[in-house]
Amino acid sequence: MAASSAYDIAVIGGGVVGLALTRGLTGHGRRIAILDEGDVARRASRGNFALVWVQSKGLGMARYGAWTTGSAALWPNFATALREETGFDLGLSQPGGYSLCLSEAELDARRAAMMRMHNQPGWEPVPWEVHDHARIARAMPALGPEVVGGIFCPLDGHVNSLRLFRALHAAAMARGAAYLPDHPVRDIKALPGGGFRVATPHGAIEAARIVLAAGLGNAALAQMVGLAAPVRPQRGQVMVTEKTAPFLHHPMGTLRQTDEGGVMIGDSKEEAPQDEAVGPGVLAAMARRAIRMFPLLGGLNIVRSWGALRVMSPDGFPIYDESTTAPGAFLVTCHSGVTLAAAHAELLAPMIARGALDASVASFSVRRFDVPAIA
Ligand SMILES: Cc1cc2nc3c(=O)[nH]c(=O)nc-3n(C[C@H](O)[C@H](O)[C@H](O)COP(=O)(O)OP(=O)(O)OC[C@H]3O[C@@H](n4cnc5c(N)ncnc54)[C@H](O)[C@@H]3O)c2cc1C
Incomplete structure (x- = not known):
């Protein structure tokens, strides 16, 4: 470890993945920094559908199914602990x-x-x-x-994901993590004696370990420490109605009523997006389908719509890795960061804190894509 390391662990990326990991890394006297971009950064964490979703997870990788189910089971205690610590009620409901x-x-x-x-x-x-x-x-x-x-x-459920985001942030601050906004990481160097120097426009910081949790930004960062993060953006559009009396007693893959009463209708899956823009064609198609499912939606006003970019790996499953050429550099990315927040905080972060990923998450390594194109 470099003697001059200012931090024990630098988490790069202040989205739900980085903040959930931070929750599991803080404490035990560890000095943790979160390096993030600015307010206008693209963040899937701000635009998601907020499902804690199990039923469709794992076709193509059985381990992902079990990992997801395990995270959903951890969610009740995770939400309670965050509420007790920060005062934010995450509105978790897991009615199926x-x-x-x-x-x-x-x-x-x-x-x-x-x-x-x-x-x-x-x-x-x-x-x-x-x-x-x-x-x-x-x-x-x-x-x-x-x-x-x-x-x-x-086992399926949902939460208030903006409150999750705020609660994770508040908990990180309360536990002494240093949040460094407007610190986009431009370069990472592994130091000869161990540890890393992470360069930002506001200067460099040093850390004994680093965790790349920068969503789509991981694609560029991973290469700096001998890792690979083949992630691509996939746009999802979502809209929300005015608040109304509760009538959707279960969340659905594309429809859910929030704890505040609005009905969220979503979420498209659009490849090769240029940006996060919303378009009337996609929104209208989603609205038509939702009204066929629940005709009373036709009488509600849409009050807001937005687009956000999912962070997708080639097979849609998470990538968790540790660099072999720069030990101490970890990579964490996934497209269901809300569902997996509890597992990231309570199972994955302790592995990173110990300094090595367990065999239990070996199937999530990017090495799964290293298969010959022609057998
Ligand atoms: C439409 C939509 C619906 C979704 N629905 C669900 C759902 O129902 N349930 C569920 O579990 N998940 C859902 N998701 C996915 C979930 O939101 C993502 O898994 C999660 O947000 C990814 O979090 P992240 O922290 O990896 O990435 P992001 O939220 O994108 O955050 C990445 C962070 O890294 C920062 N960053 C990037 N580059 C750098 C750099 N060079 N230096 C410093 N910081 C950097 C960015 O500023 C940002 O803060 C949905 C996503 C979308 C888009």
Whole structure:
């Protein structure tokens, strides 16, 4: 370790991933810095749909399913601890969630995908059921007649993700982390005796370890320390209605009523976006589908819409890595940072604090993409 290291650990990126990791890293007398961009930075953490979602996670990687289920199970205590520490109620509710289908063909396709996922080698069972229209209508009487059925998973839930963001931030400050906004990292050098020098326009800081948690920014940063972060932006558009009396008693993949009463309708999946702009075509398509599911939505005003860029790896699963050429440099990126916030804080951060990732997260290494193009 470099004798002059100002910090034990520098977390690069102040999104939900960086802040959740910071929660698990702070304490024990460790000096932690969070280096972040400025107020206008692109942050998926500010524009997400706020689901703590299990049911569709893991087709193609059984370990991701178990990791997600484990995080959802940690969420209640995680939310309680954050509320007790910061006073922010995260509005966590895990009543089970639905993926609703508007035709038998849609329902068949979803059921088949669930069965493929659950038949994978190494899959740890997750409860799920197919519910017909009548059963869903008993749970949510405002259901439209066009909904033929849906997939229900009792582990699914949602939170108020902006409050999560604020609470994580407040907790980090209360635990003594140094938040350094307007400190975009331009360069990282591994120091000869160990540790790192991280250059920003406001000068350099040194740290014994670094965690790259910069969302899409990781793609450039990873190369500086012998890592790889093949992430791409995928735009999601979301809109929210005026507040109304509670009628959506379960969150859905593309529809949920917030703890404050507004209904969020989302979220598109658009590849190769130029920016975060919203477009009436996509919003109208999402609104039409939502109204078919719950016709009373047609009488509500949309009060806000936004676009945000997801941080997607080639297979959609997280990438967790430690550099072999610059030991002490870690990489953490994922596209479900809300769902995984509890696992990041309580399972992954302690590994980073100990200085090595466990075998339990080895399947998330970027090395999974190192397969010959032609066998
Ligand atoms: C439309 C949409 C819907 C979503 N819905 C859900 C959902 O329902 N449930 C769920 O679990 N997840 C959801 N997500 C995903 C979730 O929001 C992301 O997983 C999460 O925000 C990624 O967090 P992050 O911290 O990695 O990235 P970001 O939030 O993008 O934050 C990255 C941070 O790094 C900083 N940074 C970048 N480069 C540098 C640099 N060089 N130096 C210093 N700082 C840097 C940025 O300023 C930013 O603060 C959704 C995302 C979108 C876009």
